Amino acid sequence: MHGTTILLIEIGALLFALGMLGRLGRRVGLSPIPLYLLTGLAFGHGGLIPLSASEEFITVGAEIGVVLLLVMLGLEYSAGELVGNLRAAAPAGLLDALLNALPGAAFALLIGWRWQAAVALAGITWVSSSGVTAKVLGDLGRLGNRETPVVLSVLVIEDLAMAFYLPLVTATLAGVGLAGGLKALAVAVVTVVAVLVVAIRYGRTISRFISVRDPEALLLSVLGVTLFVAGVAAELKVSAAVGAFLVGIALSGPVAHHATEMLSPLRDLFAAVFFVFFGLSTDPADIPPVLLPALGLAVLTMATKVLTGYLAGRRAGIALPGRLRAGLALLARGEFSVVIAGLAVSYGVEPRLAPLATAYVLVTVVSGPLLARLPDYAWFKAFLRRRTTGRRPLPAREDPA
Amino acid sequence: MSSTFIGVRVRVEQTPLPGIGVRHDLVTSSGRTVGVVSHRNGRRDLVLYDVDDPDSCLASIPLTDGEAEALADVLGASLMLGQLAGLRQQAAGLLTEQIALPAGSPFVGRRLGDTRTRTRTGASIVAVLRDREVIASPGPSFVFEANDVVVAVGTREGLDGVTAILAGDVDD
Numbered sequence: 145m146h147g148t149t150i151l152l153i154e155i156g157a158l159l160f161a162l163g164m165l166g167r168l169g170r171r172v173g174l175s176p177i178p179l180y181l182l183t184g185l186a187f188g189h190g191g192l193i194p195l196s197a198s199e200e201f202i203t204v205g206a207e208i209g210v211v212l213l214l215v216m217l218g219l220e221y222s223a224g225e226l227v228g229n230l231r232a233a234a235p236a237g238l239l240d241a242l243l244n245a246l247p248g249a250a251f252a253l254l255i256g257w258r259w260q261a262a263v264a265l266a267g268i269t270w271v272s273s274s275g276v277t278a279k280v281l282g283d284l285g286r287l288g289n290r291e292t293p294v295v296l297s298v299l300v301i302e303d304l305a306m307a308f309y310l311p312l313v314t315a316t317l318a319g320v321g322l323a324g325g326l327k328a329l330a331v332a333v334v335t336v337v338a339v340l341v342v343a344i345r346y347g348r349t350i351s352r353f354i355s356v357r358d359p360e361a362l363l364l365s366v367l368g369v370t371l372f373v374a375g376v377a378a379e380l381k382v383s384a385a386v387g388a389f390l391v392g393i394a395l396s397g398p399v400a401h402h403a404t405e406m407l408s409p410l411r412d413l414f415a416a417v418f419f420v421f422f423g424l425s426t427d428p429a430d431i432p433p434v435l436l437p438a439l440g441l442a443v444l445t446m447a448t449k450v451l452t453g454y455l456a457g458r459r460a461g462i463a464l465p466g467r468l469r470a471g472l473a474l475l476a477r478g479e480f481s482v483v484i485a486g487l488a489v490s491y492g493v494e495p496r497l498a499p500l501a502t503a504y505v506l507v508t509v510v511s512g513p514l515l516a517r518l519p520d521y522a523w524f525k526a527f528l529r530r531r532t533t534g535r536r537p538l539p540a541r542e543d544p545a
Numbered sequence: 546m547s548s549t550f551i552g553v554r555v556r557v558e559q560t561p562l563p564g565i566g567v568r569h570d571l572v573t574s575s576g577r578t579v580g581v582v583s584h585r586n587g588r589r590d591l592v593l594y595d596v597d598d599p600d601s602c603l604a605s606i607p608l609t610d611g612e613a614e615a616l617a618d619v620l621g622a623s624l625m626l627g628q629l630a631g632l633r634q635q636a637a638g639l640l641t642e643q644i645a646l647p648a649g650s651p652f653v654g655r656r657l658g659d660t661r662t663r664t665r666t667g668a669s670i671v672a673v674l675r676d677r678e679v680i681a682s683p684g685p686s687f688v689f690e691a692n693d694v695v696v697a698v699g700t701r702e703g704l705d706g707v708t709a710i711l712a713g714d715v716d717d
Contacts, residue, residue, distance in 0.1 A: 220564040221564055225561065225563045225564075229563055274564070278564065278565070285602060285604075285605035286601075286602065286605075287562065287568075287590060287592075287605065288568060288570075288580055288582045288594075288602040288605055289600055289602050290599070290600035290601075291600055292562065293560055293561070293562055293563075293568075296562055296563045297563060299563075299564070300564070401585070401586075462600050463598065463599070463600055465598050465600065465601060466598070466601065469600075469601070525598075529597070
């Protein structure tokens with residue numbers, strides 16, 4: 145049969161399977177991310193059926209998936225929001241980085257990996273999945289809770305930090321050494337600050353320039369700009385993901401709103417391909433040897449996330465139950481961890497990194513939403529009440545006279 | 546952020562939720578906290594906070610546009626009824642007055658919101674009489690017509706202020 149015919153059959157079957165799996169997952173309350181990863185593991189190298197004809201298509205699709213994931217993330221936030229949040233939440237963000245990135249780096253060094261792999265693993269254990277966390281908060285009806293702004297600002301700081309971290313990781317993995325890495329970091333800092341300043345000052349002008357009443361024209365122009373900027377950013381070693389994120393930040397107002405609507409279906413499609421691709425590039429036979437270390441790392445870094453939420457909540461004047469809720473909401477790792485792991489795989493840094501990252505992400509993204517429900521159980525609430533009776537902290541706000 | 550209602554200050558706190566929208570909440574004098582989470586995509590949730598755990602939501606009720614409008618109407622109507630009932634006992638120096646829109650009023654053909662009577666005088670316009678029809682709880686987008694009679698509730702000074710505004714004696 146002709147090459148493209150097999151491609152159509154493979155991709156069609158794959159996407160349909162993903163759709164059905166996602167539906168099953170939603171019914172059980174599971175995020176589709178682990179199901180996509182498992183599907184990728186099942187096929188591809190060492191899996192059940194190697195998808196030979198569609199490999200190149202899936203590779204390209206995965207690239208587009210990263211770009212779309214990041215541009216949608218940028219569209220969600222406005223430049224003003226990012227900067228405003230920065231000042232208030234910077235200490236919490238710093239705490240989050242220290243408590244969660246250092247264990248990853250230490251773990252990598254302890255088991256004898258090179259420092260480049262340690263930098264990558266630090267990023268993998270550091271960043272919580274904004275998508276999964278936001279969904280958990282929405283599903284559990286916690287959007288109105290007082291600890292939710294704390295959780296959201298930690299996510300915002302992490303996303304902003306990634307704009308600097310990804311270029312650093314990319315340059316490090318490409319083997320340019322520490323000096324080269326710092327140079328890439330400096331370029332990234334200048335670029336991000338420049339984009340933020342331009343977005344805050346001239347945001348409305350930019351949006352008016354892009355704004356077209358025709359939805360088709362809007363879709364094509366926004367997608368085109370995003371892919372273009374992402375490609376240029378990748379050439380400059382600033383990383384395609386960061387380029388896309390900055391495009392999202394630069395757009396605001398009604399353009400951002402319409403663009404979000406138009407790009408969501410595309411993002412869903414290509415993000416699914418992205419997760420499948422990562423699973424495909426991992427040989428399932430490599431996972432059992434790293435399963436126990438991955439589990440240990442997951443338990444450790446989930447505990448540090450709870451600690452992060454606890455300390456950030458305490459700083460914001462939240463009571464004990466809210467602090468635990470904040471920490472437990474941040475457990476899941478997802479998009480960024482897989483992006484960083486994918487970068488490491490493409491540079492061929494450490495063969496055991498991909499299976500470790502896959503197992504790690506699977507564990508956290510499945511157990512995270514489940515553990516986030518813990519504070520809603522009556523026995524948990526009763527336990528906390530017994531511990532805090534007589535020592536209940538005052539609510540953060542003053543009541544009006 | 547705060548909003549005033551006939552001299553009683555109710556403090557509404559506004560908290561941005563990055564990536565989601567904004568939350569407004571207020572603490573009632575009975576000690577309960579009620580809030581509204583307004584999503585960026587236009588949805589809104591009514592939230593009621595737990596007494597034992599003031600950080601957590603006891604209930605988060607999504608409201609459609611129609612439901613939010615209906616709830617606002619019901620609350621507004623009960624306010625008006627309360628005002629009129631209180632008036633009969635002349636409680637807290639509140640008076641009601643029917644103020645006819647004068648012929649040369651600058652607000653004929655303009656919106657109620659443009660008068661900003663509540664902000665400027667503290668008095669509330671609770672109904673408008675037009676062609677023997679009572680339009681209750683007119684919103685800010687309500688457009689005045691000639692010969693409308695405005696029913697306002699407030700203190701003596703507030704009602705005098707409304708008369709002056711509607712006559713065009715006050716600078717916009």
